[in-house]
Amino acid sequence: MQRPATTLILVVDNDPAVRDSISNLLTQAGYMVLQSETAEAASILITRQVPNLLVMNVALPGMDGYTFCRKLRQNPATQLLPIILQASQGDLTDKIAGFKAGANDYVTVPYAPEELLYRIKNLLSLTQKPATAQAQLSAPGRITAIFAAKGGVGKTIISTNLAVALRQISDKRVALMDADYSFGLVGANLNMSTTHNIMEIVSKIDDLDQDLFQSVMVHHISGIHILLSPFHPEEAELITGEHIKKVLHLLADNYDEVIVDCHGGYDDRTLEVLEAADTILIVIVPEIGPLMSTSRFMDLVIKLQLSPEKLKLILNRSDSKVGLEVADIERALKYKISYKLISGGRDVTISANRGIPLVTSAPNHPLSLGIKQIAEDLLKH
Ligand SMILES: Nc1ncnc2c1ncn2[C@@H]1O[C@H](COP(=O)(O)OP(=O)(O)OP(=O)(O)O)[C@@H](O)[C@H]1O
Ligand SMILES: [Mg+2]
Structure with missing residues (x-):
């Protein structure tokens, strides 16, 4: 599952241990990773460089993950940014709220590291390929x-x-x-x-x-x-x-x-x-x-x-x-x-x-x- 270290993934979670464990997992898989503790800090990072994918906890101090997701969808630059939300509850209502806010995928803690990796890989292949095909056609x-x-x-x-x-x-x-x-x-x-x-x-x-x-x-x-x-x-x-x-x-x-x-x-x-x-x-x-x-x-x-x-x-x-x-x-x-x-x-x-x-x-x-x-x-x- 090794990827070129040019695909940038932003991990947003207020728990440093969770951030580090996801970052280690993704770095080992060959991705470049940036971390943010809050949606507000992530927003500043995104202003500087839009990542290829965002993995975000829904429960964040300050602006929560759902609100941030909606905000990102309103901005033309991040309208199509692949977003995976993660939450500790397995409640269907929360999942639906995540999808309604514009998330592409949702994982519930605890999950196996491979599950997150495959979800990321599949989402990236979906969102990166059409651009290539479009480029060749137009x-x-x-x-x-x-x-x-x-x-x-x-x-x-x-x-x-x-x-x-x-x-x-x-x-x-x-x-x-x-x-x-x-x-x-x-x-x-x-x-x-x-x-x-x-x-x-x-x-x-x-x-x-x-x-x-x-x-x-x-x-x-x-x-x-x-x-x-x-x-x-x-x-x-x-x-x-x-x-x-x-x-x-x-x-x-x-x-x-x-x-x-x-x-x-x-x-x-x-x-x-x-x-x-x-x-x-x-x-x-x-x-x-x-x-x-x-x-x-x-x-x-x-x-x-x-x-x-x-x-x-x-x-x-x-x-x-x-x-x-x-x-x-x-x-x-x-x-x-x-x-x-x-x-x-x-x-x-x-x-x-x-x-x-x-x-x-x-x-x-x-x-x-x-x-x-x-x-x-x-x-x-
Ligand atoms: N219309 C303008 N009004 C005010 N300041 C301007 C204007 N056009 C250029 N400047 C200022 O002049 C300076 C030179 O501008 P800029 O860097 O865009 O020029 P350049 O042609 O790209 O230079 P270089 O050849 O070094 O690349 C900058 O400080 C810029 O902010
Ligand atoms: Mg110049």
Whole structure:
């Protein structure tokens, strides 16, 4: 019954001895395990990373297991999370209450360790397989690259908020790839606490199975799935353009919308992203240095024979009064600006520091509305 140590199970029980015994059992069976004493603590852990399955005692101090189960079912990110409830009473009414609250399975203490293991295994095989089958049947998803010729212009803020906005306004399966391989900040901006990252895919690129791929994709509470950049910056140089080409294929085969947060500048890995992308959102700011680099990139676009129709310019911090007007910029770049995003000031920094995207923490903020507009336009095509 050995499983890859990439399937994460969260055990919620206020009795440390029970938590430890279930955790030992599951760890020995090859699962990764996190523990929580209360539903409230579990809720915080789930905000950081949605597990693959939850084993929870119904009798918890504070919020009980039934209430927590109902809460999880109301959230799109945990609506389908496999949940096994455990209780000490064997009363049918309690079992029915558990199923009514949205649990998938129910075990009554005492139970044999094998019983729990088989229930977990069966539930995981039911919930993980359909995604695979669905992925193979549906048409490849759309890839949107967020690119800039210069660093520090707002690509990551825009990518993370755009991915979350796409999920907020549609029921599409949305993936966000951090393609800033050395110093990616997507995980930090979304407060993700996991070490799963692209290197697990790169190291098995010729022998990759769907289960491993799915286990590397980190589930965010917003409902988006994230492919994080390497945990160790020095590993970034092991990633080649060929790897990125295959990774993008996988993402497009498994998701409807794939947002790629590129790193500043240009190399063969970025070229693979730009070639695979259906839409390239080029982020610029009203500053002469980044604009000159963008102008040179626009010349490169012609040499690379990238279709100009797939390029769209986003002028970030468009309200900065720095003496460069939109018309001046369009004339210099010989390209129309499609979107103007305002400077969000402290609100943006606060949202990044808290790890909550602005479109979630302040949905009516003018910057959130600007990013939602981009999401709506993407969905129209
Ligand atoms: N519209 C905005 N309003 C306020 N702050 C912003 C805005 N856009 C970006 N920032 C801030 O500017 C900084 C750089 O943004 P971000 O990290 O998104 O840029 P980047 O292009 O991804 O940078 P890098 O090339 O280093 O990856 C961050 O501190 C971010 O919070
Ligand atoms: Mg960035």
